[in-house]
Amino acid sequence: MGLLQRGRDPYECCSLSLVGLLEFSKGGWSAIASNIVSRKEPINEFAAKLYEIARKWQERWMKSGIFEAEPDESKPKFFITAAFPYPNSPLHLGHSRTYTITDVYARYLRMRGYNVLFPMGFHYTGTPILTMAESIAKGDRELIELMIEVYDVPPEDIEKLKEPLSLARYFHNDAKMAMIESGYSIDWRREFTTIDEEFKRFIVWQFTKLKEKGLIKRGTHPVGWCPLHNMPVGMHDTKGDVEPEIGEFTLILFELEKNLYLPAATLRPETVFGVTNIWVNPKADYVVVKLNGKRYIVSTRAAFKLRFQRSNVVEEAAIKGEELFGKRARNPATGKAVPILPAEFVDPDTASGIVMSVPAHAPYDYVALEELKRGHPEVLKRLGVDPDELRPIPLIRVKGYGEIPAKEIVEKMGIKSQKERNLLDEATKKLYSDEYHYGVVREDIVGHVYSDMPEPYRSFAVAPVKAWIAGRSVAEAREVVTKWLAALGYGDKMYEVLNRPVYCRCGTEIVVKVLKDQWFIDYGNSEWK
Known part of the structure; x- marks a missing residue:
């Protein structure tokens, strides 16, 4: 040519x-x-x-x-x-x-x-x-x-x-x-063409044959979705041919007051035992939504996204992030009331817009708290927070690291400020990988579980942690903690595009939609191979 x-x-x-x-x-x-x-x-x-x-x-x-x-x-x-x-x-x-x-x-x-x-x-x-x-x-x-x-x-x-x-x-x-x-x-x-009636009938015939062979199945699955055109999108539908990578965040429900929760979004639910505080963006807009009988405080963007994943999201009231500072929310895994603190690094466009702070195992959290304690002690004093209650709580033992892995890797890499995002991203990626592949949950985390609860009630609260979480690998503990919190009514989930922002060719940012009762090709079926 x-x-x-x-x-x-x-x-x-x-x-x-x-x-x-x-x-x-x-x-x-x-x-x-x-x-x-x-x-x-x-x-x-x-x-x-x-x-x-x-x-x-x-x-x-x-x-x-x-x-x-x-x-x-x-x-x-x-x-x-x-x-x-x-x-x-x-x-x-x-x-x-x-x-x-x-x-x-x-x-x-x-x-x-x-x-x-x-x-x-x-x-x-x-x-x-x-x-x-x-x-x-x-x-x-x-x-x-x-x-x-x-x-x-x-x-x-x-x-x-x-x-x-x-x-x-x-x-x-x-x-x-x-x-x-x-x-x-x-x-x-x-x-x-794919809009010809003959081709449409061929597709119906094709899927009928696949169904007869047991190679398609009906189910509920998350997909990338253009909220403007209301249609699923894949790599060829996005600017730059970027495939939306869909991930599942665990939402851990920290109770602010009766039936009002801060759903902290995390990819590491096993670290809930080491939460010292909750982070909220002071400049972001939040809303109270009612979902499955519970009331959540989430970012405005999160409320929008949740409507594509749940059928019963009801928005009740708007709230500024700064209105939450100084209040306390109860950690469902430990029973401890932790303070809500400001952090501009919290991205309100990612998952719920609420983040739990685990300074012993998250470099971002460790650096942010150190800056807050050293550079702005007046903020903590005004909010009624004792700096001692923000001390890192070690949860995971991993070869090559000391008691507080986040502190160690931050100091080793010479990170001084939250503004050093590239270094913090590198530190986070390495530490998370090392802990996931080689980490073991410490046995003494049992001591953090409802320590003020009288016996014999505390024994019942501690039993599952002692039996299925303490002493287990991080990978095992992650799965157990997720199921445990969900069973107690303090766990939920939210899908997110992990490599966001990904844009539809029309310029609209892709969200995740949960398609219910749809037919999908079962590529995991060994008959294909």
Whole structure:
């Protein structure tokens, strides 16, 4: 394709129809070519010779219908295709690689005597086409310049690209011509799009067969979701082709008052025994929501996200983060009332926007508390917090670290401030990994569990911690603590995009939606392998 310079009218000139293909013998290849794209002269003599050779053989292939597969019981049959292109822009070098590999294999099998069916489809559904058309309709100057300057779309054709179906057909024709020029051995009588009724019926048939074989299952699963278009999104639906990585945060319910909780979001629920305080962003907006009979204080953004995961979220009242400072919330694992303190590093857009502080095992928490105690003791005094109650509580023994791993790694890396985010991220990643793979929960954490509770009641509270958590690996303890808190009514969960922010092609940030009672392909089934 690079040997010829394409014309600047890929819409008007790329109207190659099936009728035109089938009637090829009437007009010859040159007649069809003139209806597809206006050409400039080949860039040099060598290119002209190659083009002459290509045109000669493409003409013969078209006349003979050599790539048109018909039923033939005397030959073994073989169906082959490749991922359908999204016609939201011209094909690029990556497409060339994909379809060339497919074409080579199709030709190889034909030479081995197979009756090969090689059709081609075009993927009209999904956000790539929808958002491209919307952006052009909104006058996205950068995208329009890309269309004109890079993709050779005539300026007068931009108007045709403002409607999704028109845009798809425009680049569908252009892509089809590129494939024909490349000489791919496609049976163009079998051309289709993913919005054709025949293709829709094929999908129904396909999933019916998969169901009969037990290879699909009905269930509830979290998916990446565009809240503007209300549709699931994957890698090809996002800006930069970023796959949304969905993770599950455990929400540990710290009781502020009767039936009002601060749901601290964490990926490390096993560290709940070492919580010294709760962090809330002083500049963030929070709301009280009612969920499953309980009332939570979460960030405004969290309340929005929860509506995509739960069906019964009711917003009751707005509240500023600063209104919570100095109050105390009860740790459900220890019974201790811990203070609520300000921290601007808390991201209200991540999970619940409420964070529990574990300074013995979280570098960010350790540094933040040290800065607060040394640099702003007046804040603690005003909030009625004794600095001694913020001392790190060691929970995990791990080879290569001392009593307080977070303190040790922070000092080793020379971290002095919360502003050293890159170093803190590095320290956090290393410590979390080391503790997860090599850490063991200390036996003496039992001493932190409801120490003020009278016997024999305390024995009942301590029993599960002593039996299933103390002395266990971090990986084991994490799972047990999550189930234990949930069983007590103090544990919940919330899904989040871990590599956020990830944006839909329309520019809207992706959230996680829980799809209920949906059919999913069971890729874990060994029958696939």
